[in-house]
Amino acid sequence: MSTDATTEAPVKVEKKREALFSKKNVQTLRDPLDDNNPITVQVLGICSALAVTVQVKPALIMSLGVIFVTSFSNLIISLIRKSIPTRIRIIVQLIVVAMLVTIVDQVLKAYMFDVSKKLAVFVGLIITNCIVMGRLEAFALSQKPWPAFLDGIGNGVGYGLILIVVAIFREFFGAGTIMGIQFVPQWLYDIGYVNNGLMVLPPAALFIIGIYIWWQRSRNTKLVNVS
């Protein structure tokens, strides 16, 4: 190898590394966690989310599944974005997403059968989770693979964050446990404390998200009335 090549190589790597976590990329990764959260600000992906938040464990696994699907679908679509004809892009996107979701579903069935039974159809519904499609349309189709991948991770984590917050509230007040561990002490039950039955029912999730949005928007008034 000539000396030229060796001196050039590290420079290239350096440049790449700089771009890897540049300010813009970090912003891409971090924005969806709060200021541009997919659920509470972009109003995407509420569909399949709320039914799995009765307990923390399924919510956690669901979020991992969604992070996997959003990041890799963003990456794949971004890689092939130049060869997708615009007219049929939705079908192409759906097929890529459906393939990734099938992988998640099969892995869950193989290694975590009880959770997979609990999540039931909601794993399949990641396909039509608006976050995935929304980010593909808004970001992956026009950006390079690496930022698109980061954007996917960011949005998946932002989604998971809300899911887990809601699940912690619902499991704590609904069953007195978090991750299956008893958190409300027995003496409280003895003096007449009862679990809140409403928290286990579907509407509770909407209440909690509604209040979360209220809190988020009163903290950050820029977000008021964006939708």
Added chain:
Amino acid sequence: MQHLLNLLIKSIFVENVIFAFFLGMCSYLAVSKKIKTAFGLGLAVIFVMLLTTPLNYFILTYMLKEGALSWVHPSLATVDLTFLAFILFISTIAGAVQLVEMVVEKFMPALYTSLGIFLPLITVNCSILGTSLFMQEREYNFTETGVFSLGAGIGFFLAIVLLAAIRERLRYSNIPEPLQGLGIAMIITALMGMAFLSFSGIKL
């Protein structure tokens, strides 16, 4: 007969796609600002649901289930392709929606202009795919599938028109600023969901 009627009522009220399962929330929240557009989207969803769920039923029973391929050749009786269900279901839905869009555009331009923008949106409406997946999970037969998809469609229609009507009224009420828009829509949906919970007392 009574069994089918029960299924219809159950899928409209007791197990409403929006209030019991949160399916199709995205378009439910996004398109419920005016009654007229909500009405159009609701009708389009009923139509697409009635079309795609039976189609997916045929795909499931004649192509994917274990032993479903035995009509092609007896040696294929042990093939189980159910893991392909997601890909085939969503392709059917995307294809059907595209087809419906083209047919409506060609033959009913008046309807197309009123529904136009919502039709492609329906592909990614969770309630459509959800209905197909519920059909698979609960192992309905063909008539049950038809009745169930009709009920689920009407349930969505009912929910979105109700919310749109409430949101039109909300414009004149004094809501704290950070709660306006999405926040209050969520809380209203929760209250409506609690009202719909009372249907679960019906013995069917």
